[in-house]
Amino acid sequence: MDGRTRRREDTRQRLFEAAVELIAEQGFSATTVDDIALRAKVAKGTVYYNFASKTALFEELLRHGIGLLTEDFRAAVKGLPPRDAVAALIRAQLEYIRRYRSFAQLLLSEMWRTNREWQQTLVLLREEAIGTIAETVRAGVDSGDLPADLDVRVAASALFGVGLVVAVDWLVFQPDRPIEDVERSLLGLVRRVA
Amino acid sequence: MDGRTRRREDTRQRLFEAAVELIAEQGFSATTVDDIALRAKVAKGTVYYNFASKTALFEELLRHGIGLLTEDFRAAVKGLPPRDAVAALIRAQLEYIRRYRSFAQLLLSEMWRTNREWQQTLVLLREEAIGTIAETVRAGVDSGDLPADLDVRVAASALFGVGLVVAVDWLVFQPDRPIEDVERSLLGLVRRVA
Amino acid sequence: MDGRTRRREDTRQRLFEAAVELIAEQGFSATTVDDIALRAKVAKGTVYYNFASKTALFEELLRHGIGLLTEDFRAAVKGLPPRDAVAALIRAQLEYIRRYRSFAQLLLSEMWRTNREWQQTLVLLREEAIGTIAETVRAGVDSGDLPADLDVRVAASALFGVGLVVAVDWLVFQPDRPIEDVERSLLGLVRRVA
Amino acid sequence: MDGRTRRREDTRQRLFEAAVELIAEQGFSATTVDDIALRAKVAKGTVYYNFASKTALFEELLRHGIGLLTEDFRAAVKGLPPRDAVAALIRAQLEYIRRYRSFAQLLLSEMWRTNREWQQTLVLLREEAIGTIAETVRAGVDSGDLPADLDVRVAASALFGVGLVVAVDWLVFQPDRPIEDVERSLLGLVRRVA
DNA sequence: CATGAATGAGGTTTCATTCAT
DNA sequence: AATGAATGAAACCTCATTCAT
Structure with missing residues (x-):
C-alpha cells in the first residue's frame, strides 16, 4: 500500500x-x-x-458494518456446543453493539422500514447475519439441546431483534448500567431459546 | 360540533x-x-x-398515537391481578401494533434515534407509555408475583422494546404467521417477567 | 343609511x-x-x-388618503395672500401628517418607487396634491411675492417632498419634539420659497 | 486573492x-x-x-451601500472650513445619489419604515451616516459659522432627509434637469444651515 | 488526491383568492 | 353581510451532484 x-x-x-x-x-x-x-x-x-453517491456510501457502509458483525458471530460460535454457542452469540452481539454503537442504532432504525432504495441490500445482509444465528440454533435443535418444535428462522430473527433493541435501549437510555447486567437480562429473557 | x-x-x-x-x-x-x-x-x-409545519404534524401524530396506546394499556390491566396484567399488556400491545401497524413501524424507527427535533417530545411520550407498564410490573413485585430483585424501569422498557421489535418483525417479514403464535412466542420470551 | x-x-x-x-x-x-x-x-x-382584491383595497386607500390631503390643502389656502398661503400649506401638511401618521409613512415609502402596479394611480394622485401647491406658488410668482425665476412645479414638488420627509422623520425618530419646533425648522428651510 | x-x-x-x-x-x-x-x-x-438568506443579502447590501456613502462624506469634508464643508457634504450626497441611484431610491423607501427585520441594522447605519454630518455641523456651530441655537442632530437628519428626497425626486421625475440646478436648489433650501 | 464554487431539481412554506355555509 | 376551510401558484430555501482548478 x-x-x-x-x-x-x-x-x-x-x-x-x-x-x-x-x-x-x-x-x-x-x-x-x-x-x-x-x-x-x-x-x-x-x-x-x-x-459514487450518497446512497453508494451508505450501501458500502451497511455492507461493511454487517460484514463485521457476521464475522464476529462466526468467530464467537466456532467449536462451541449448541447451548454455549447461543450464549456466545448474544455476548458477541452485545460486544459488537457496544463497540459500534452508532451502526447498531442505524440498523435498528432502518431494518424494519419498507420502500427504501437500499431495502433489497438490507434484506440480503439481514439474511446473512440472521443466517449465522439460524445455523447455530438448528445445530441445537438437531442435537436435542433446543426444543424440536422450535421454528428456527423465527427464533433466529427474534434473537437478533431482541438483542438489538435491548442493547440499543441500554446505550441510549441507561448508558451507566454495566454491560454484564444487560447480558444477564438478555440471557434471562431468551432462556427458552438459549 | x-x-x-x-x-x-x-x-x-x-x-x-x-x-x-x-x-x-x-x-x-x-x-x-x-x-x-x-x-x-x-x-x-x-x-x-x-x-403549522411538517414537523408539527409529525409531533401531533406521535402524541395522538402514543396517547391511544397508553389508553389501551390502562384499559387492559384494569382490575387484573399482576401476572395476568403483564400478559394482558403484551396482548394489548400486539393488538395495538396489528391495528396501527404503520404507527408501530414508525415508532420502532424513531424511538432510538437521538438529535432529532422532536426528540424531547418522544422521550416524554415514551415515559408515559413505559410508565404505565412500570406501574403494573411494580405491583407484581410488591405482591411477590414477580422477583423482588427486578429493576422495574429496566424491565418495563425491555418489555416495551421486545414487544415492539418482535411484533413489527412479524408484520414485516412473516405477515402470514397467526397472531396467537406471536403472542405465545412473546409470552415465552418474557416468562421471567410475566 | x-x-x-x-x-x-x-x-x-x-x-x-x-x-x-x-x-x-x-x-x-x-x-x-x-x-x-x-x-x-x-x-x-x-x-x-x-x-375586490388586496390591490384594490390599497388603491382605494391611496385615493382616500390623498383626497383628504388635497381637501386640507384647498381649505388651508382659501383667501390667503401668497406668502401666508405657502406657510399655511406647510402647516396643513404637518397637521395632516401628524393626524394620519401611518398614511404619510406609507406615502414616503411608495411615492418614489417605480414599477409597481399602482404606479400610475399614484402619479396621478401626486399630480393632484402637488398641483394644489403649484397653484399657490404660481400665484405668488405672478403677484411678485416669490422670485420670478422660480420653476413652479419643481418648487412645488420640493416643498411636498421636504415637508413629508422632515415630518415623518420627526414622527419616527424624534416624536417628543413639539410640532411648533418642526414647523419653525421647515419654514426656515424653505425660506427662499416661502 | x-x-x-x-x-x-x-x-x-x-x-x-x-x-x-x-x-x-x-x-x-x-x-x-x-x-x-x-x-x-x-x-x-x-x-x-x-x-444565508434573502434578508441577509439585503442587510449586507445596506451595510455596503451606507458604508460607501459614509466614506464619501468623510472624504468630502476633509480639511475644509465649516461653511464649505456643509456645501461639500451636499455635493457629495448628490454625487453619490446620482452614482448609486437605485440604492438611494431604496434607502428613501426603507429608511422611515418601522417593524421590518433589518430595522435595527438600518437605525445603526443611519446613525453612522448622519453622525458624520452632525460632526461637521457641530464644528460649524463651535466656530460660530452656524447659529449657536441650532439643534445639531436635528439639523443633520433634516439635511440628510432633504438631500435624499430632493435628489431622488429629481432622478425619478425630472431626470433631464442638470445636476447643477439641483445642487443650487438644495443649497438655496438649506441656506439657514449652510 | 482533493477542493469548493456553482447548479437546478425538488423540497417546505406562504398567501391571495374562492366558495359553501 | 360575514365567515373560515380549502386551494394551488408561486415564493423561499436545501442539497445531491458536477466540474474547473
Missing part, C-alpha cells in the same frame, strides 16, 4: 465514521453530504471523489 | 392517516408534504392550513 | 385603518390579507366581501 | 447590483430571489451559496 492509497483509505475511513454517526442520530435523508464532509473534515468534493 | 368543525376534523384525520403510512415506509425526512397531501386527497396548502 | 349599510361602512373603515397601519410598518407586499383581517378583527373572507 | 476567491467576489458583486436595482424599483418583498438570480445571470442556488 503506497502513500496515496494509504491516504485514500484514511479518508474513506473518516467518511465512514462521520456518516455512520450522523445517520444514526438523524437518519439517512436528514443527513446531508455537507454534514458528512464537515464532520470528516474534508471538502464536499472529496466525498464524491471517494464514493 | 358544527359542519365546519366536522369537516376540519375529518381533514386532519385523513392527513394523520396518510402521514403515518408514508412515514412508516420511508421515514420522516424522505416523506414529502406533497406525498402526504396526495394520499390524503387534499391540496398541499391544506396541510399547512391544518398544521 | 340603513343598519346594513352602516355596518358595512364601519367594517370598511376598520379595514382601511388596519391596512394603512400595517402597510406603513411593513410595506404592501409584506402585509398579508390575514394580517389585515386579524387587526381589523374580521374574518378573512370579509376583506374580499368588501374589496 | 486566488482565482476562486476572485470568482466568488465577482458573483457577490453581480448579486448586489442585481438586487439593488430590483429592490429599488419594487421593494424588498416584491423582489423575488428568482428575479435577482436571473438579472445577475447566475442560478438561484448561487444566491444561497453566497448569502
Whole structure:
C-alpha cells in the first residue's frame, strides 16, 4: 500500500465514521453530504471523489458494518456446543453493539422500514447475519439441546431483534448500567431459546 | 360540533392517516408534504392550513398515537391481578401494533434515534407509555408475583422494546404467521417477567 | 343609511385603518390579507366581501388618503395672500401628517418607487396634491411675492417632498419634539420659497 | 486573492447590483430571489451559496451601500472650513445619489419604515451616516459659522432627509434637469444651515 | 488526491383568492 | 353581510451532484 492509497483509505475511513454517526442520530435523508464532509473534515468534493453517491456510501457502509458483525458471530460460535454457542452469540452481539454503537442504532432504525432504495441490500445482509444465528440454533435443535418444535428462522430473527433493541435501549437510555447486567437480562429473557 | 368543525376534523384525520403510512415506509425526512397531501386527497396548502409545519404534524401524530396506546394499556390491566396484567399488556400491545401497524413501524424507527427535533417530545411520550407498564410490573413485585430483585424501569422498557421489535418483525417479514403464535412466542420470551 | 349599510361602512373603515397601519410598518407586499383581517378583527373572507382584491383595497386607500390631503390643502389656502398661503400649506401638511401618521409613512415609502402596479394611480394622485401647491406658488410668482425665476412645479414638488420627509422623520425618530419646533425648522428651510 | 476567491467576489458583486436595482424599483418583498438570480445571470442556488438568506443579502447590501456613502462624506469634508464643508457634504450626497441611484431610491423607501427585520441594522447605519454630518455641523456651530441655537442632530437628519428626497425626486421625475440646478436648489433650501 | 464554487431539481412554506355555509 | 376551510401558484430555501482548478 503506497502513500496515496494509504491516504485514500484514511479518508474513506473518516467518511465512514462521520456518516455512520450522523445517520444514526438523524437518519439517512436528514443527513446531508455537507454534514458528512464537515464532520470528516474534508471538502464536499472529496466525498464524491471517494464514493459514487450518497446512497453508494451508505450501501458500502451497511455492507461493511454487517460484514463485521457476521464475522464476529462466526468467530464467537466456532467449536462451541449448541447451548454455549447461543450464549456466545448474544455476548458477541452485545460486544459488537457496544463497540459500534452508532451502526447498531442505524440498523435498528432502518431494518424494519419498507420502500427504501437500499431495502433489497438490507434484506440480503439481514439474511446473512440472521443466517449465522439460524445455523447455530438448528445445530441445537438437531442435537436435542433446543426444543424440536422450535421454528428456527423465527427464533433466529427474534434473537437478533431482541438483542438489538435491548442493547440499543441500554446505550441510549441507561448508558451507566454495566454491560454484564444487560447480558444477564438478555440471557434471562431468551432462556427458552438459549 | 358544527359542519365546519366536522369537516376540519375529518381533514386532519385523513392527513394523520396518510402521514403515518408514508412515514412508516420511508421515514420522516424522505416523506414529502406533497406525498402526504396526495394520499390524503387534499391540496398541499391544506396541510399547512391544518398544521403549522411538517414537523408539527409529525409531533401531533406521535402524541395522538402514543396517547391511544397508553389508553389501551390502562384499559387492559384494569382490575387484573399482576401476572395476568403483564400478559394482558403484551396482548394489548400486539393488538395495538396489528391495528396501527404503520404507527408501530414508525415508532420502532424513531424511538432510538437521538438529535432529532422532536426528540424531547418522544422521550416524554415514551415515559408515559413505559410508565404505565412500570406501574403494573411494580405491583407484581410488591405482591411477590414477580422477583423482588427486578429493576422495574429496566424491565418495563425491555418489555416495551421486545414487544415492539418482535411484533413489527412479524408484520414485516412473516405477515402470514397467526397472531396467537406471536403472542405465545412473546409470552415465552418474557416468562421471567410475566 | 340603513343598519346594513352602516355596518358595512364601519367594517370598511376598520379595514382601511388596519391596512394603512400595517402597510406603513411593513410595506404592501409584506402585509398579508390575514394580517389585515386579524387587526381589523374580521374574518378573512370579509376583506374580499368588501374589496375586490388586496390591490384594490390599497388603491382605494391611496385615493382616500390623498383626497383628504388635497381637501386640507384647498381649505388651508382659501383667501390667503401668497406668502401666508405657502406657510399655511406647510402647516396643513404637518397637521395632516401628524393626524394620519401611518398614511404619510406609507406615502414616503411608495411615492418614489417605480414599477409597481399602482404606479400610475399614484402619479396621478401626486399630480393632484402637488398641483394644489403649484397653484399657490404660481400665484405668488405672478403677484411678485416669490422670485420670478422660480420653476413652479419643481418648487412645488420640493416643498411636498421636504415637508413629508422632515415630518415623518420627526414622527419616527424624534416624536417628543413639539410640532411648533418642526414647523419653525421647515419654514426656515424653505425660506427662499416661502 | 486566488482565482476562486476572485470568482466568488465577482458573483457577490453581480448579486448586489442585481438586487439593488430590483429592490429599488419594487421593494424588498416584491423582489423575488428568482428575479435577482436571473438579472445577475447566475442560478438561484448561487444566491444561497453566497448569502444565508434573502434578508441577509439585503442587510449586507445596506451595510455596503451606507458604508460607501459614509466614506464619501468623510472624504468630502476633509480639511475644509465649516461653511464649505456643509456645501461639500451636499455635493457629495448628490454625487453619490446620482452614482448609486437605485440604492438611494431604496434607502428613501426603507429608511422611515418601522417593524421590518433589518430595522435595527438600518437605525445603526443611519446613525453612522448622519453622525458624520452632525460632526461637521457641530464644528460649524463651535466656530460660530452656524447659529449657536441650532439643534445639531436635528439639523443633520433634516439635511440628510432633504438631500435624499430632493435628489431622488429629481432622478425619478425630472431626470433631464442638470445636476447643477439641483445642487443650487438644495443649497438655496438649506441656506439657514449652510 | 482533493477542493469548493456553482447548479437546478425538488423540497417546505406562504398567501391571495374562492366558495359553501 | 360575514365567515373560515380549502386551494394551488408561486415564493423561499436545501442539497445531491458536477466540474474547473
